Amino acid sequence: MPLRLLQLTDPHLFGDPGGQLLGITTRRSFESVLALALSESPAPDALILTGDLVHDETPVGYRYLRERLNRTGIPYYCIGGNHDIQSLMMEQLGPAALVSVALRRLDGWNLIFLDSSEPGSDGGRLTETQLTQLTDLLADERAPALICLHHHPAAVGSAWIDRIGVANGASLLDLCNRHPHVKAVLFGHVHQEFSAWHGDCRLLGAPATCFQFEPRSRDFAIDEIPPGYRELMLYPDGRLTTRVVRLVEYAERPLYQAGGY
Numbered sequence: 001m002p003l004r005l006l007q008l009t010d011p012h013l014f015g016d017p018g019g020q021l022l023g024i025t026t027r028r029s030f031e032s033v034l035a036l037a038l039s040e041s042p043a044p045d046a047l048i049l050t051g052d053l054v055h056d057e058t059p060v061g062y063r064y065l066r067e068r069l070n071r072t073g074i075p076y077y078c079i080g081g082n083h084d085i086q087s088l089m090m091e092q093l094g095p096a097a098l099v100s101v102a103l104r105r106l107d108g109w110n111l112i113f114l115d116s117s118e119p120g121s122d123g124g125r126l127t128e129t130q131l132t133q134l135t136d137l138l139a140d141e142r143a144p145a146l147i148c149l150h151h152h153p154a155a156v157g158s159a160w161i162d163r164i165g166v167a168n169g170a171s172l173l174d175l176c177n178r179h180p181h182v183k184a185v186l187f188g189h190v191h192q193e194f195s196a197w198h199g200d201c202r203l204l205g206a207p208a209t210c211f212q213f214e215p216r217s218r219d220f221a222i223d224e225i226p227p228g229y230r231e232l233m234l235y236p237d238g239r240l241t242t243r244v245v246r247l248v249e250y251a252e253r254p255l256y257q258a259g260g261y
C-alpha cells in the first residue's frame with residue numbers, strides 16, 4: 001500500500017473565529033477543505049501543512065489549529081511561512097512544529113521539512129547552515145525523499161509571486177538533481193496549483209485553503225476558483241502520484257478587486 005499524504009496549505013487563520021481576509025472567513029474555508037480532505041478513504045497517513053498557518057500572530061490561532069488537527073486523530077506536520085511567528089508556532093503546536101531542517105521517517109520514505117522563512121520578508125531563503133545540513137542528510141539517508149517548505153524554489157510564472165520565492169532556490173534544486181532519491185519538492189505560498197519538473201524531481205504547489213491567486217499574472221490578482229488541497233501517494237519503490245482536489249463551490253466570494261493583503 002502506498003503512503004497517502006494530504007497537503008493543506010496557507011490557511012491564514014485568525015484568533016477570532018470570524019476573522020476574514022479578502023472577504024474569506026479563513027477558519028470556515030479551512031474547515032470546509034479539511035472536511036473534504038477527510039471525507040475520502042482510506043484515511044491519510046499524515047497531514048502536511050506548508051505554512052502561513054496563522055495570519056494575525058495570535059497564540060489563539062495556533063491553539064485552534066492544534067485542537068482541530070488533534071481531533072482528526074491523524075499525525076500532522078507543520079512548517080512556518082512568511083506570516084507565521086516561529087516562537088508562537090513552536091509553543092502552541094509542540095512537536096508538530098518543524099523548524100530549520102527536520103527529518104521524519106514514514107514507511108520507507110523520508111519527509112524532509114525546511115524552514116524557508118526570512119524574518120521581516122515576504123520572500124524566503126535557505127541559510128548556508130540549512131543547505132549544509134540538507135547535503136549531509138541526503139548523503140546519509142538514501143530512502144526516497146519528499147522535501148517540504150513554504151516558499152517556491154523555482155519560478156511559477158507570476159512575476160509578483162516570483163519576486164518572493166526562495167531567493168537561493170537554485171541551490172536547493174541543484175541539490176535535488178545531485179540526489180535522485182529526492183522525488184519531489186512540495187511548497188505552499190503560491191495559493192494555486194502548480195506542477196513542473198526539474199530534471200527528475202517534481203515541483204508541486206497547492207491551492208491555499210482560503211483565497212487563490214490567479215496563475216500567470218504579472219501583478220497581484222485573485223482567482224475565482226474554489227480552495228482545495230493536494231493528495232500525494234508515495235509508493236515503496238519511490239514512485240509518487242498526486243492530484244489536487246477542490247471544493248465544488250465555496251459560499252464566500254473573495255474580494256476580486258483587492259490589490260494586495
Ligand SMILES: [Fe+2]
Nearest residue numbers: 010052189191
Ligand atoms: Fe499564504
